[in-house]
Amino acid sequence: MKVIKRDGHMVDYCPEKIENAIQKANMEVDEEEQASPVQIKNIIKYIEKLGKKRILVEDIQDIIEMKLMSIGKYQLAKRYITYRYTRELVRRSNTTDLAIKELIDGENEYWNTENSNKNAKVVTTQRDYLAGITSTDITKRFLLPEDIVRAHEEGIIHFHDADYFAQNALHNCDLINLEDMLQNGTNMNGVMIEKPHRFLTAMTIATQLITAVTSSQYGGATISLTHLAPFVRDSYNRFIDKYKKRGFKKADCEKYAKEDLHKEIVDGVQTFQYQINSMTNTNGQAPFLSVNMYLGETEEYKDELAMIIEEFLNQRIEGMKNEKGVWITPAFPKLLYVLEEDNIHPKSKYYYLTKLAAKCTAKRMVPDYISEKVMKELKKNEYGEGECYPCMGCRSFLTPDRSISRGNIAHAKNYVEGKGKYYGRFNQGVVTINLPDIALSSGKDMDLFWKIFDERLELCHRALQIRHKRLSKATSDVAPILWQHGALARLEKGESIHELLHHGYSTISLGYAGLYECVKYMTGHSHTDEGIGYDFAIKVMEHMNDACKAWKEVEDIDYSVYGTPIESTTYKFAKGLRERFGKIKGITDRDYITNSYHVPVFEEIDAFTKLKLESDFQKLSPGGAISYIETPNLENNLESVIEIIKFIYDNIMYAELNTKSDYCQVCGFDGEILLDDNLEWYCPECGNRDHSKLNVARRTCGYIGTNFWNKGRTEEIRDRVMHIDNKDDKE
Numbered sequence: 001m002k003v004i005k006r007d008g009h010m011v012d013y014c015p016e017k018i019e020n021a022i023q024k025a026n027m028e029v030d031e032e033e034q035a036s037p038v039q040i041k042n043i044i045k046y047i048e049k050l051g052k053k054r055i056l057v058e059d060i061q062d063i064i065e066m067k068l069m070s071i072g073k074y075q076l077a078k079r080y081i082t083y084r085y086t087r088e089l090v091r092r093s094n095t096t097d098l099a100i101k102e103l104i105d106g107e108n109e110y111w112n113t114e115n116s117n118k119n120a121k122v123v124t125t126q127r128d129y130l131a132g133i134t135s136t137d138i139t140k141r142f143l144l145p146e147d148i149v150r151a152h153e154e155g156i157i158h159f160h161d162a163d164y165f166a167q168n169a170l171h172n173c174d175l176i177n178l179e180d181m182l183q184n185g186t187n188m189n190g191v192m193i194e195k196p197h198r199f200l201t202a203m204t205i206a207t208q209l210i211t212a213v214t215s216s217q218y219g220g221a222t223i224s225l226t227h228l229a230p231f232v233r234d235s236y237n238r239f240i241d242k243y244k245k246r247g248f249k250k251a252d253c254e255k256y257a258k259e260d261l262h263k264e265i266v267d268g269v270q271t272f273q274y275q276i277n278s279m280t281n282t283n284g285q286a287p288f289l290s291v292n293m294y295l296g297e298t299e300e301y302k303d304e305l306a307m308i309i310e311e312f313l314n315q316r317i318e319g320m321k322n323e324k325g326v327w328i329t330p331a332f333p334k335l336l337y338v339l340e341e342d343n344i345h346p347k348s349k350y351y352y353l354t355k356l357a358a359k360c361t362a363k364r365m366v367p368d369y370i371s372e373k374v375m376k377e378l379k380k381n382e383y384g385e386g387e388c389y390p391c392m393g394c395r396s397f398l399t400p401d402r403s404i405s406r407g408n409i410a411h412a413k414n415y416v417e418g419k420g421k422y423y424g425r426f427n428q429g430v431v432t433i434n435l436p437d438i439a440l441s442s443g444k445d446m447d448l449f450w451k452i453f454d455e456r457l458e459l460c461h462r463a464l465q466i467r468h469k470r471l472s473k474a475t476s477d478v479a480p481i482l483w484q485h486g487a488l489a490r491l492e493k494g495e496s497i498h499e500l501l502h503h504g505y506s507t508i509s510l511g512y513a514g515l516y517e518c519v520k521y522m523t524g525h526s527h528t529d530e531g532i533g534y535d536f537a538i539k540v541m542e543h544m545n546d547a548c549k550a551w552k553e554v555e556d557i558d559y560s561v562y563g564t565p566i567e568s569t570t571y572k573f574a575k576g577l578r579e580r581f582g583k584i585k586g587i588t589d590r591d592y593i594t595n596s597y598h599v600p601v602f603e604e605i606d607a608f609t610k611l612k613l614e615s616d617f618q619k620l621s622p623g624g625a626i627s628y629i630e631t632p633n634l635e636n637n638l639e640s641v642i643e644i645i646k647f648i649y650d651n652i653m654y655a656e657l658n659t660k661s662d663y664c665q666v667c668g669f670d671g672e673i674l675l676d677d678n679l680e681w682y683c684p685e686c687g688n689r690d691h692s693k694l695n696v697a698r699r700t701c702g703y704i705g706t707n708f709w710n711k712g713r714t715e716e717i718r719d720r721v722m723h724i725d726n727k728d729d730k731e
Helices: 015-026 037-049 057-070 074-093 097-105 123-143 146-154 178-184 199-214 225-245 250-278 302-318 351-364 372-378 435-442 446-471 515-523 532-555 569-581 607-618 638-651 711-719
Strands: 002-004 010-012 054-056 157-159 186-188 191-193 221-224 289-293 334-339 368-371 427-434 507-513 558-563 627-630 654-658 662-664 698-700 703-705
Touching: 002 057, 002 569, 015 037, 015 057, 015 074, 037 057, 054 057, 057 074, 146 157, 146 446, 157 446, 157 569, 178 186, 178 199, 178 221, 178 225, 186 199, 199 221, 199 225, 199 250, 221 225, 225 250, 225 289, 225 302, 250 302, 289 302, 302 334, 302 351, 334 351, 334 372, 334 638, 351 638, 351 654, 368 372, 368 638, 372 638, 427 435, 427 446, 427 569, 435 446, 435 507, 435 515, 435 569, 446 507, 446 532, 507 532, 507 569, 515 532, 532 558, 532 607, 569 711, 607 627, 607 638, 638 654, 654 698
Parallel strands: 002 054, 221 289, 289 334, 334 368, 427 507, 507 558, 627 654
Antiparallel strands: 002 010, 157 427, 186 191, 368 654, 698 703
């Protein structure tokens, strides 16, 4: 028999613990009130005769109390209840100590691998994690109901970012309204920042604003290069004026101004890249930033925007130098390249940028690709107009803006009447449902499956309501850069942010994980089968969307289905499933479960079939989704990259290519660092296994991770199959 403890862990049944607990209570009562050894043995026998494979520790304690009272030992039962209550108080009052000690000593596996872009040995990260441990403890003990905490601990749901929840003012991802802040001025730490008058200054200010914003929230953030394009023209005009004043001819003025402008763009992009990767925000890491490259966002400054995009791609292809002076793949910023009519065809004016993007992808795994064509089919505003905009961070997409008709509720200075507004909007937070757990709990009984599904959805709903209510208490004063000075809004001092949490201005996310395992267990098929498995998977997705729609209509809160990037949670969910249901072949026999709607990493499928199939599920994951294909080294096969990019444009909203770009500091090997059967990374050239001397970059749930991963995620990385053959390499 297994005993399920309060934290969700399962241990072997131990009768001696029961005997010891009753004996301790015995010592607190008179001799005639004590339970005899025989009576204690009978209680133990009764528990064992129940024949349960698994039993909650609380149930064992309830049985002991009942049995003591049934044999007339009322005082003893009272003492046992008091003992039980006292133990619970001690347990609750001291939950953080061990975790903090292990973190400081570098022995805490969870925090060491919680985020593949955070180094838990660094003091700034440790400071964030120390606060996180305390916040998580407070959240579990005081801020959440016991049933939600228990469901979270057992892996039935996941209450994301509990390490930030103790503060009521923090939210998840956002789209920074950089245009408003740069064009109309802003304020940082009480210092007024006026509109810059040249590109280099604008880029420098942008990095400072990004760091300030990402220090005031905990998720990803996105800016658009479109908002920086006007300053390219400002710089060009400054250079023209400079040479005019020196008496140069018009042709020479233009020639030298273009040369100066090119240098300023190079310097500006380099400044941006270095600042973003060298700055550390209050989360103990470089800003979790995405940069949007969308020519269709502007007509007036399209050529200037193209210049910035070109330089960003060129510098990313080059990479950044590590501490040894070797060019490697940086994790941030994540680049988002929008495919559109102006850049997708060989005869398009900006096709040269797409070719450059393909080269960058083959070398550095970015940019990721957003199809303007597909997105406008899926994302329509309240007037029925299709719109294209970037994700917040790695995959979080806002639903189309339903707040247009309500006017400028954020008081943005760049608001355009009747036009969808996305920059300045944000996500309130995520709670994820474990789909395989629903399936396994049902025992393949379809009626029971849908019943449990509804119960779990309501559990998530209550948890999301708690997130919303806590954030709704915040005022603009808690983060002036966000709520008063333009990043998200321009509210008055002391004004509530409550309105911005309603009317479709911000989203709140119902995450989900393990669609494949859920479908496989219930139907015996993968959701890639174009039949029974696929149809059931679609019904599961539709059911979550229906729930969000119902909640939204009642509460005017924009609930949205979100394909969760479960980095560390994939391991937690997998362990919880195995503890509760044992090892089931093909379902619980791995240390990870499949991300969101994805085709499982070990399933053989070609790139085009995978992308086309997953596009059906992106439609049903409006709050966040991304698809990927795994490729070999394609630096010498850019034609294949281009073909994939064109397929993305026609078939799927958001996708990326996972290439390999690693480096061994011992021997200088530049290629793919490998994993052995024990999940240890090693250099295939010299055998180096020292993590501190290996630079490994892998896609982790939509973003690039560079600080290694937990056991479950590492196993998932090892199991990934290729979705495209590199014909040139074979030849």
